[in-house]
Amino acid sequence: MSARPAPPALDAARVRADFPLLAQSVHGKPLVYLDNAATTQKPRQVLEALDAYYRTDNANVHRGVHQLSERATAAYEGARDRIAGFINAASRRELVFVRGTTEAINLVAQSFLRPRLQPGDEILVSQLEHHSNIVPWQLVAEQTGATVRTIPMNREGELVLDALDGLLHERTKLLAVGHVSNALGTVNPLDTIIAAARRHGVPVLVDGAQALPHMAVDVRALGCDFYAFSGHKMFGPTGIGCLWARESLLEAMPPWQGGGDMIRSVRFTGSEWAELPYKFEAGTPNIAGAIGLGATVDYLVDIGMDRIAAYEHELLAYATDALRGVPELTLVGTARTKAAVLSFTLGSIHPHDIGTIVDAEGVAIRTGHHCAMPVMEFLGIPATARASLAFYNTRADIDALVRALARVREVFH
Amino acid sequence: MDLRDLYQEVIVDHNRSPRNFRRIDAPTKSLEGFNPLCGDRLTVYLTVNDGTISDVAFEGSGCAISVASASLMTEALKGKPIAEADRLFAQVHGLLTGATDAAPEGKLAVLGGVREYPSRIKCATLAWHTLTGALHGADRPVSTE
Ligand SMILES: Cc1ncc(COP(=O)(O)O)c(C=O)c1O
Numbered sequence: 001m002s003a004r005p006a007p008p009a010l011d012a013a014r015v016r017a018d019f020p021l022l023a024q025s026v027h028g029k030p031l032v033y034l035d036n037a038a039t040t041q042k043p044r045q046v047l048e049a050l051d052a053y054y055r056t057d058n059a060n061v062h063r064g065v066h067q068l069s070e071r072a073t074a075a076y077e078g079a080r081d082r083i084a085g086f087i088n089a090a091s092r093r094e095l096v097f098v099r100g101t102t103e104a105i106n107l108v109a110q111s112f113l114r115p116r117l118q119p120g121d122e123i124l125v126s127q128l129e130h131h132s133n134i135v136p137w138q139l140v141a142e143q144t145g146a147t148v149r150t151i152p153m154n155r156e157g158e159l160v161l162d163a164l165d166g167l168l169h170e171r172t173k174l175l176a177v178g179h180v181s182n183a184l185g186t187v188n189p190l191d192t193i194i195a196a197a198r199r200h201g202v203p204v205l206v207d208g209a210q211a212l213p214h215m216a217v218d219v220r221a222l223g224c225d226f227y228a229f230s231g232h233k234m235f236g237p238t239g240i241g242c243l244w245a246r247e248s249l250l251e252a253m254p255p256w257q258g259g260g261d262m263i264r265s266v267r268f269t270g271s272e273w274a275e276l277p278y279k280f281e282a283g284t285p286n287i288a289g290a291i292g293l294g295a296t297v298d299y300l301v302d303i304g305m306d307r308i309a310a311y312e313h314e315l316l317a318y319a320t321d322a323l324r325g326v327p328e329l330t331l332v333g334t335a336r337t338k339a340a341v342l343s344f345t346l347g348s349i350h351p352h353d354i355g356t357i358v359d360a361e362g363v364a365i366r367t368g369h370h371c372a373m374p375v376m377e378f379l380g381i382p383a384t385a386r387a388s389l390a391f392y393n394t395r396a397d398i399d400a401l402v403r404a405l406a407r408v409r410e411v412f413h
Numbered sequence: 414m415d416l417r418d419l420y421q422e423v424i425v426d427h428n429r430s431p432r433n434f435r436r437i438d439a440p441t442k443s444l445e446g447f448n449p450l451c452g453d454r455l456t457v458y459l460t461v462n463d464g465t466i467s468d469v470a471f472e473g474s475g476c477a478i479s480v481a482s483a484s485l486m487t488e489a490l491k492g493k494p495i496a497e498a499d500r501l502f503a504q505v506h507g508l509l510t511g512a513t514d515a516a517p518e519g520k521l522a523v524l525g526g527v528r529e530y531p532s533r534i535k536c537a538t539l540a541w542h543t544l545t546g547a548l549h550g551a552d553r554p555v556s557t558e
Contacts, residue, residue, distance in 0.1 A: 349477075350475065350476035350477060351476075352451050352476040352478075352533070352536065353420075353476050353477045353478070356416075356419065356530060356532075356533060357416060357420070360416045367451075368450065368451055368452065369452055376452070382451075382452035382453075382454075382474060383451065383452050411416060411420045411425070412420075412425060412428075412429075412477070413425070
């Protein structure tokens with residue numbers, strides 16, 4: 001066996017220098033940004049791509065014969081190619097630009113699922129989902145008389161899959177599940193879940209919003225049918241995201257929104273749709289956002305997702321140990337396989353008070369229900385505090401959080 | 414920004430041991446209040462005799478600011494006429510939203526520290542909005558959103 005030399009470990013101090021926002025103070029303390037599951041910061045390379053596009057190439061795409069439009073179109077479509085490659089899509093025709101994960105899921109609910117649903121049909125979602133992977137299914141269920149059923153979870157924050165086969169049957173028209181839970185960090189065993197759905201012929205949508213920033217994703221190896229993600233959660237701009245779907249499914253789906261760019265010809269006797277993926281991209285798209293996301297993917301490829309995953313694995317272990325050492329702290333979400341997200345409670349101190357006090361120490365975390373109210377309800381708590389990490393975080397950031405938590409306990413004695 | 418302006422001793426104390434933290438079994442009025450953003454929820458109970466608040470209590474769960482604010486409110490209101498409750502509401506609301514600088518007298522003045530923390534103002538106003546809803550006949554729970 002000719003082993004390739006392992007790539008050098010990620011140097012967090014060096015990558016950190018790529019993120020200008022991180023080098024600031026808040027409330028007179030160095031900023032420690034631990035709210036990456038809400039949104040991530042952007043590297044200089046992405047900011048420069050956005051700036052360069054607006055300064056030198058700005059034009060509408062797919063329309064002009066002039067030089068600028070050709071350049072903008074090439075940059076926009078080039079970004080699509082690189083993003084499609086990043087997730088190992090079979091072709092660029094399978095990658096639809098949308099506003100983000102939420103819009104991608106709504107697109108699938110309305111264009112793919114709605115025409116297939118009859119009263120009494122079922123949509124299966126997991127208890128761990130973000131609201132944006134619940135509410136679009138409730139809406140389409142209401143529109144059609146279908147029902148939404150749930151895959152249960154346990155107190156560790158793992159999905160309970162023993163009964164999954166029983167939940168899947170001929171009336172199940174779609175299974176929707178997150179790749180990584182934003183509230184607890186659980187990495188769901190997609191191989192098991194997708195294999196079960198396949199046995200029952202049920203299509204699967206995966207909400208990948210929280211997976212892309214942490215690990216390499218290969219949509220074809222996963223074997224799902226739809227995969228949704230947001231640029232801003234993976235170090236790219238807001239307002240851009242992607243729906244990946246199998247080409248055969250996209251071909252069969254009607255357009256979701258109508259307008260310019262998504263048609264081949266328009267007559268009052270009827271219009272013809274454009275080819276994929278443009279059929280689903282009505283109107284002037286977020287050109288700069290797509291180009292920015294392309295630059296993000298270049299940046300991530302350059303660092304290497306496997307190095308990022310390895311680095312974060314270590315940092316998560318360090319952070320887990322460090323938080324376990326804080327008196328009265330309870331980790332919420334202790335799945336065996338986790339991404340670098342740590343939800344916790346601290347004695348009887350309300351998470352909002354924790355959030356305000358650590359903020360005064362320069363530490364940004366999220367507090368609340370994290371748009372996952374069914375998770376909180378199952379656990380019987382109104383809210384948690386959540387530190388969510390990215391590859392630019394360091395052990396020093398974790399130490400700062402631990403010190404800030406000591407300050408929280410001091411305020412409440 | 415000094416955290417102790419927000420978490421003053423009085424607030425920490427009223428959070429740790431909230432006053433009038435109980436249910437009134439046959440209240441003249443009661444109402445629930447929610448803050449959907451943080452999940453804070455409480456119920457305010459009132460016994461009113463001849464236009465005077467003879468008893469007031471609350472139950473629920475929330476952050477230190479919302480619990481302390483509710484606790485301080487019940488302390489300030491007991492035995493007061495409804496018109497006085499309305500006046501205090503206007504004062505506290507004015508103080509928290511920055512509409513007025515005239516701090517209410519007594520312990521309620523500590524709520525002024527919340528003003529520097531915009532994301533926490535609704536925590537402090539929740540109990541007060543719920544009170545006003547209960548006094549003036551709101552038939553649905555009060556929500557800060
Ligand atoms: C797991 C998960 N799904 C979906 C979303 C929604 O993403 P967006 O708001 O970018 O559409 C989020 C982000 O909050 C998330 O964490």
